[in-house]
Amino acid sequence: MTYATLMVHLQPGRSNVAVLAWARRLASSFNAAVVGIAATQPMPMAVGDGLMAADLYELSRDEMTGEVGQAEAEFRRALAPTVTNLAWRSASLMTSLPDYMAREMRCADLLLTCADASDYFDNMRRVDTTDLIMRAGRPVLLVPALAETPRMDRMMIGWKDTRETRRAVVDALPLLRMAAHVTLAEVRGEATRAEGDSRLADVAVWLARHGVDAECVSSPPGGDDATVLFALGQDRGIDITVAGAYGHSRLREWALGGVTRDLLVSGQRCSLVSH
Known part of the structure; x- marks a missing residue:
């Protein structure tokens, strides 16, 4: 048994230094392909009779599209010099982010994701860790934000x-x-x-x-x-x-x-x- 394909979850709008450092180390150790993934969920905003405020929704969606693009650029900068087999997936969804991530895990052996206390608060950009682990059907490596130097001795x-x-x-x-x-x-x-x-x-x-x-x-x-x-x-x-x-x-x-x-x-x- 080995980890032939890693999936690394990046959080848009935040630094992903630690989880990318671990992805780089594990990809090198196991000669693994790496798939980067990010997902967002623009938050509908209601006014008066409950209709969505379209301009606010579009503003939110555009902001997160830019952040996902930055996350992809961070992913490629961190891994392209050392990992030959890279791929990227992303989505902006109105449905469950953990469901999307779990479905995409069909192509990987191990999921790496950030784990820090601040992820309780941003429902538009964070993937609920509880749901993700319960649904992934794959092992999940939780990487704290401070774990920027991979050690596995x-x-x-x-x-x-x-x-x-x-x-x-x-x-x-x-x-x-x-x-x-x-x-x-x-x-x-x-x-x-x-x-x-x-x-x-x-x-x-x-x-x-x-x-x-x-x-x-x-x-x-x-x-x-x-x-x-x-x-x-x-x-x-x-x-x-x-x-x-x-x-x-x-x-x-x-x-x-x-x-x-x-x-x-x-x-x-x-x-x-x-x-």
């Missing part, structure tokens, strides 16, 4: 004995094989130490058969899982966390291997997640 698997986590570990194998050190970590919850150790031993044997040596760490609960795993990642200088993604559509929230979104997008640590 130290990786941590946030293990939970679930379908989503098993899927994420399979999807992460190409990266895990490249890492100098892999930590396989679980917060045990109500399980005994022996039960936790037995689970991790099974996973470690499976990883070894796929060329990945992992150090097992079974941690007792200490508050919430997020705090425990985040502290472990800090102590070990983890570059990338691998975890399963669990969606809660009613609450419009998500958690990854017990680690909340805010913890995962902070600092310079990337996260590879699958649903």
Whole structure:
């Protein structure tokens, strides 16, 4: 298994330095093609009887068309010198941006997207991360804005004995094989130490058969899982966390291997997640 084609999502109107740096590094490591993608959703504006204000809509659409063009130029400047197989896709839609992105993911093995706290507020330019991960059908690498220097030597698997986590570990194998050190970590919850150790031993044997040596760490609960795993990642200088993604559509929230979104997008640590 390898990543033959990467898709990198650029955010119009913002700097995409970090996610492009990671795309460049991974494309070089895997000799991969790279598809850039951007999407916007001009916001209809209503007046009086509810009709759209056409002039305001056109102004919004033209502004975002320019920003998408700038994003494409940024994409090509960053990658053209080192990546031979580049492609670009973009759309301005009145329908769901995550649906569009998920459909386009049919051509790629891994999606790279920005992950920063500021993306909560701009519905015209941002793609809802929750929906995207739930619908993509591919692993997603979340790249914080501060992670401008790609590092992938130290990786941590946030293990939970679930379908989503098993899927994420399979999807992460190409990266895990490249890492100098892999930590396989679980917060045990109500399980005994022996039960936790037995689970991790099974996973470690499976990883070894796929060329990945992992150090097992079974941690007792200490508050919430997020705090425990985040502290472990800090102590070990983890570059990338691998975890399963669990969606809660009613609450419009998500958690990854017990680690909340805010913890995962902070600092310079990337996260590879699958649903």
